[in-house]
Amino acid sequence: MADHALHHDHPHGLAHQFEDMPQQKESAVIGMWSFLITEILFFGGFFATYLIYRSYYPEAFFEGSSHLDIPMGAFNTIVLIVSSLTMAMAVHKSHEGNKRGILVYLTLTGILGLTFLVVKYFEYSAKIEYGLVPGLAWHPHGENSPQLALFYSLYFGMTGMHALHMIIGIGLLIWVFVKAAQGTYTAEYNAPVEIFGLYWHFVDIVWIFLFPLLYLLGTQGGGH
Amino acid sequence: MAITEQDVQASEDAPSVNYLNNGYGLKSWLLTKDHKRIAVLYIISISIFFALGGLFASLVRFELMTPEGDLMSSDTYNKVFSMHGIIMVFFFLVPSIPATIGNFLVPIMVGAKDLAFPRINLLSWYVYVVAGILGTIAVVGGGVDTGWTFYTPYSSTYSNSNVILAAMAAFMAGFSSILTGLNFVVTIHTMRAPGMTWFRLPLFVWSHYATSIIMLLGTPVIAITLVLLMLERGFGFGFFDPNLGGDPVLFQHLFWFYSHPAVYIMILPSMGVMSEMVAAVARKRVFGYEFVAFSSVAIAILGFLVWGHHMFVSSQSTYAGMVFSIITFLVAVPSAIKTFNWTATLYKGSIVYDTSMFYVYGYLGLFLVGGLTGLFLSSMGLDIHLHDTYFVVAHFHYIMVGGQVMGYLGGMHFWWPKITGKMFPDICGKISALLVFLGFNFTFFPQFILGYMGMPRRYHVYPEEFQILNVASSLGASLLALGYLVPGVYLTWSIFKGPKAPDNPWGAKGLEWETTSPPPTFNFEETPVVTEEAYQYGQIEEH
Numbered sequence: 001m002a003d004h005a006l007h008h009d010h011p012h013g014l015a016h017q018f019e020d021m022p023q024q025k026e027s028a029v030i031g032m033w034s035f036l037i038t039e040i041l042f043f044g045g046f047f048a049t050y051l052i053y054r055s056y057y058p059e060a061f062f063e064g065s066s067h068l069d070i071p072m073g074a075f076n077t078i079v080l081i082v083s084s085l086t087m088a089m090a091v092h093k094s095h096e097g098n099k100r101g102i103l104v105y106l107t108l109t110g111i112l113g114l115t116f117l118v119v120k121y122f123e124y125s126a127k128i129e130y131g132l133v134p135g136l137a138w139h140p141h142g143e144n145s146p147q148l149a150l151f152y153s154l155y156f157g158m159t160g161m162h163a164l165h166m167i168i169g170i171g172l173l174i175w176v177f178v179k180a181a182q183g184t185y186t187a188e189y190n191a192p193v194e195i196f197g198l199y200w201h202f203v204d205i206v207w208i209f210l211f212p213l214l215y216l217l218g219t220q221g222g223g224h
Numbered sequence: 225m226a227i228t229e230q231d232v233q234a235s236e237d238a239p240s241v242n243y244l245n246n247g248y249g250l251k252s253w254l255l256t257k258d259h260k261r262i263a264v265l266y267i268i269s270i271s272i273f274f275a276l277g278g279l280f281a282s283l284v285r286f287e288l289m290t291p292e293g294d295l296m297s298s299d300t301y302n303k304v305f306s307m308h309g310i311i312m313v314f315f316f317l318v319p320s321i322p323a324t325i326g327n328f329l330v331p332i333m334v335g336a337k338d339l340a341f342p343r344i345n346l347l348s349w350y351v352y353v354v355a356g357i358l359g360t361i362a363v364v365g366g367g368v369d370t371g372w373t374f375y376t377p378y379s380s381t382y383s384n385s386n387v388i389l390a391a392m393a394a395f396m397a398g399f400s401s402i403l404t405g406l407n408f409v410v411t412i413h414t415m416r417a418p419g420m421t422w423f424r425l426p427l428f429v430w431s432h433y434a435t436s437i438i439m440l441l442g443t444p445v446i447a448i449t450l451v452l453l454m455l456e457r458g459f460g461f462g463f464f465d466p467n468l469g470g471d472p473v474l475f476q477h478l479f480w481f482y483s484h485p486a487v488y489i490m491i492l493p494s495m496g497v498m499s500e501m502v503a504a505v506a507r508k509r510v511f512g513y514e515f516v517a518f519s520s521v522a523i524a525i526l527g528f529l530v531w532g533h534h535m536f537v538s539s540q541s542t543y544a545g546m547v548f549s550i551i552t553f554l555v556a557v558p559s560a561i562k563t564f565n566w567t568a569t570l571y572k573g574s575i576v577y578d579t580s581m582f583y584v585y586g587y588l589g590l591f592l593v594g595g596l597t598g599l600f601l602s603s604m605g606l607d608i609h610l611h612d613t614y615f616v617v618a619h620f621h622y623i624m625v626g627g628q629v630m631g632y633l634g635g636m637h638f639w640w641p642k643i644t645g646k647m648f649p650d651i652c653g654k655i656s657a658l659l660v661f662l663g664f665n666f667t668f669f670p671q672f673i674l675g676y677m678g679m680p681r682r683y684h685v686y687p688e689e690f691q692i693l694n695v696a697s698s699l700g701a702s703l704l705a706l707g708y709l710v711p712g713v714y715l716t717w718s719i720f721k722g723p724k725a726p727d728n729p730w731g732a733k734g735l736e737w738e739t740t741s742p743p744p745t746f747n748f749e750e751t752p753v754v755t756e757e758a759y760q761y762g763q764i765e766e767h
Contacts, residue, residue: 017338017415019751027340027414034406038444045448045478049463052474060469134468135460146462146469153461157452 013189025191032195036202039165043206046158050213053154057147064151065218067132069123073215076119080204083112091197094180097187102180106173109200113170120163127152155214162210165203172196242742244645257342258745263328264643265349266319267636271712273315273356276363278705280308285667285698293685301684302369303385309372310390311363314397315356317624318486321493322439323348323404325635326432328643330408332736333426335417335754337746340410348403355396362389371682373483376464376475380456388457391450398443398450401489405439408432417735419754426734426758427516431496434520438485438492438527446482449475473538480531488527490624491591492520494631495562498587501638502566504732505581506573509759512565519558526555536607545604552602559595563588579653580730583634586661590630594622597672612682615675618668626664633660633711640715641725645742648718652710659707666700733759 011021018024054061086108093101131139133156134149142148176196179185185193243260246252253261283304287295296304331339339345362368368390370379379387412425412433453475455461462468464475503510510516532540532548540548566588575581597619601607610616637653640646670693675681679690686694728737739748 015342016746017336017340017342023414027410030413031341031406031410034409034440035402038402038406038440041441042444042448045445045452048478049452049474052471053469056471057469134462146467150462150469153455153463157455157461157463161451 011188012186013184021188025194028191028195029198032198036198039202043158043161046154046161047209047213050154050158053147053150054217057144057150060144060147061151062218063144064148064155065214065216067130068155068215068218069126070215070219072119072123073211076116077207077211079112079116079119080207083109083116084201084204086112087197087200091190091194094185094190094193095187097185097190099180099183099185102185102193103177106177106180110170110173110177113166113173117163117166117170120159124156127156158210158214162203162206165206169200169203172199241744242645242740243745244742246745255346257338257346259331259339259342259345260328260643260743260745260747262345262349263324266323266327266352269349269353269356270316270319270324273311274708276360277308277311277316278708280304280311282701282705284308285701287684288686288694289698291686291688291691296684298684299369302371302682303367305682306368306371307363310368310394311359312624313372313486313490314394315352315359317490317628318397318401319352319404320490320628320632321497321635322401322408322432322435322489323352325497325632325639326408326428326435326493327404329639329736330429330432331411331415332739332743332747333429333734334412334415335420335735335748335752336411336415337748337751339407340415341407344403345407348400348407351396351403352400355393355400358389358396359393362386362393365389373479374450374453374475375479376453376456376472379453380464388454391454391457395447395450395454398447401439402443405436405443408436409440412436417752417754421754423514423517424754424757425517426496427499427510427513427520428496430517431492431499431520434524435489435492437521437524438489441528442482442485442489445478446486449478449482452478473535473540476535476538477531480534481528484531484534485524485527487620487623488523490628492523494587494628494635495520497631497635497638498566498584499562500732500734501580501584501634502569503759503761504638504730505576505578505584506570507576507731507761508569508573509757509761510565511568511571512561513758515561516565519561522558523555526551526558530555530602533602533607536604537611542604549602549604553599556595556599563592563595576730578730579637579648579650579657580634582654582657582661583630583637586657587627587630587634589661590622590626590664594619594626597622610675612680613675614671614679614681617681618671618675621668621671626668630660630664633657633708636715637711638730639736640718641729642736642741642743644719644722645725646718646722647725647729648714648722652714656707656711656714659703659710661707663700663702663704663707667697667704668700670694670697670700733761 014021014024018027086105090102090105090109093105127133128137131137132152134153138145138149140148173196176192179192243258247256253265256262256265283296284301287293287301287304293301327339327345331337365386367385368383368387369385370383370387370390374387374391374394379391412429416425452461452463456463456465456470462470464470464472466472499510499516530548530552532544533552536545536549566584597615601610601616601619633656637648640648674690674693674697677690679686725741727739727741729741730737735748735752735754736743738752
């Protein structure tokens with residue numbers, strides 16, 4: 001109830017706890033960067049585990065990597081890089097307060113994100129079909145089968161966690177899209193588009209690291 | 225909350241609307257975005273878990289009264305001490321001060337209306353509650369027997385208890401503390417009132433800033449570790465299973481990369497509480513303000529470089545062990561700076577002999593013993609003898625219970641008038657501080673001796689010559705339990721019957737004492753303008 005009494009000239013989109021729009025925007029941006037730092041540490045645990053086992057079992061990792069589908073991975077890499085571009089365009093349009101521009105570029109970003117997930121679905125299906133899922137459908141019986149399983153555990157763990165972040169990203173994208181369609185974002189108030197953009201770029205960058213570590217590894221050194 | 229008509233009438237001089245009487249229904253609490261109400265929600269929920277964890281501790285102490293395992297089977301005992309640890313660490317100690325007193329005070333101390341993200345703050349409480357429910361289901365549905373550390377292969381190959389559920393609960397509790405830390409970092413960066421520069425911030429805020437850094441950088445690593453563990457348990461991925469090419473020691477590295485810094489999540493906030501209370505009871509500016517401020521940050525940074533001292537005896541190379549040992553010794557430097565500076569603050573101060581002073585002295589004594597015994601454990605040679613004995617148990621209880629819980633209780637007393645608007649009887653506060661201090665020492669000092677004599681932790685059957693000290697410890701624990709029960713009684717009493725608190729009952733400095741008790745919903749009638757450094761006790765008017 002005191003909510004309204006305290007603020008006379010209430011700018012559009014300014015939450016009650018902030019003094020002015022720049023303070024609110026700075027808070028949102030620092031908040032998202034801090035969150036992304038936690039995400040780096042989160043994926044960092046995966047990457048550290050990957051690096052340790054890769055140094056233990058280079059042969060098995062080369063072999064495991066050579067069974068991954070490089071064209072599909074490369075296609076997905078391009079899809080995500082382009083989606084980062086469209087996302088950056090959406091943020092740019094939001095600075096102009098251009099509602100139509102935001103909606104167009106968010107749509108493109110969403111379509112590219114979905115494309116990535118569809119390709120990922122086909123990749124996962126193929127792996128299940130060939131029996132390359134440790135613990136659930138595992139067919140290799142060779143001498144280095146356990147080490148190979150470790151590679152695929154990391155493959156599914158890391159790409160699965162990345163895909164989960166993509167799915168959350170698309171959910172957030174829909175939310176930002178709806179808000180944008182309602183005309184919430186103006187040249188003055190557009191922090192949600194901007195910080196969602198930061199999140200989207202982060203998820204893309206994680207893939208930029210995953211692609212060479214998982215897919216391209218097999219083309220180097222001692223692959224079969 | 226129960227606020228009677230008389231109370232409202234009695235407070236005619238104060239503004240009639242404060243955060244407590246601004247809306248009464250359940251909905252006004254469960255959907256609140258007010259950091260002060262969320263702090264109260266947290267106080268209630270962590271108290272429940274403190275009681276639950278305490279119950280398991282009592283069972284442990286009961287069992288250890290006799291050398292035979294006569295009260296429970298070994299399997300049950302494993303579950304009891306595991307649940308004690310998991311509940312106390314993840315559901316009480318980590319959120320204890322930051323989510324309650326910190327949540328209440330950080331925005332007020334920086335002169336803001338609320339935290340930067342009030343909805344995220346409420347979300348963190350809900351995530352915590354869901355985590356707590358999952359944890360409770362894990363307890364009721366058969367318990368967990370891995371120890372609070374979830375070490376593989378106890379938690380993977382050889383466990384048949386609710387590991388996934390308990391790990392999920394700890395994962396979510398961690399998520400809740402990330403959200404709290406995120407809110408603090410942003411609030412301290414962007415929401416400081418005009419004139420509130422970094423070096424005018426109360427040391428409580430500095431220590432919460434350092435704590436938040438650890439929450440942001442450390443917690444995601446335990447999260448991913450628990451994810452890997454759940455994948456191993458759930459899908460048979462072999463991340464930590466030697467049969468499948470995995471390395472169980474890797475789990476220990478990942479686990480302690482978070483869990484050692486987490487120890488500082490469990491001590492830094494109480495150091496902030498102490499800085500405020502020392503200044504208030506000595507009526508002096510904290511000696512060497514900048515040093516105390518930076519020592520918090522130093523502890524946060526060094527804390528990330530010492531995790532290997534938990535693995536002196538688990539196949540870590542001697543040279544790595546030496547580096548970890550040296551860095552661990554270095555942590556003693558910022559900790560000692562704090563202790564010396566608090567003592568120097570007391571020197572020639574006008575000491576006030578009230579409840580706060582009792583808690584300050586108690587804290588200094590217990591933290592001193594806890595900190596110094598840490599040096600025993602960081603020396604590699606001695607640690608081989610003391611590793612996994614009761615010496616370790618006593619050491620970390622001196623830090624976590626003697627430090628953080630003492631700080632939590634002290635802080636709750638110190639800011640109780642601000643939080644509830646009611647005064648508690650000072651004599652009761654002094655008695656409780658004394659009971660806690662004595663009970664704590666009776667409980668845990670014998671454990672140092674037991675550990676040195678070679679009694680390992682986590683065993684419930686022991687040789688007869690250890691019985692006397694174990695009985696002493698169990699009796700001490702009863703005294704300690706009483707010490708925790710008594711404040712629960714008179715503090716609750718004070719909410720209903722206590723006299724109304726003035727705005728600044730202790731004559732303390734700080735923005736929180738300049739607003740009303742309890743504060744209005746937006747903390748201040750007008751945004752405060754800060755014109756002086758913290759703790760300018762020279763100019764205080766007597767009340």
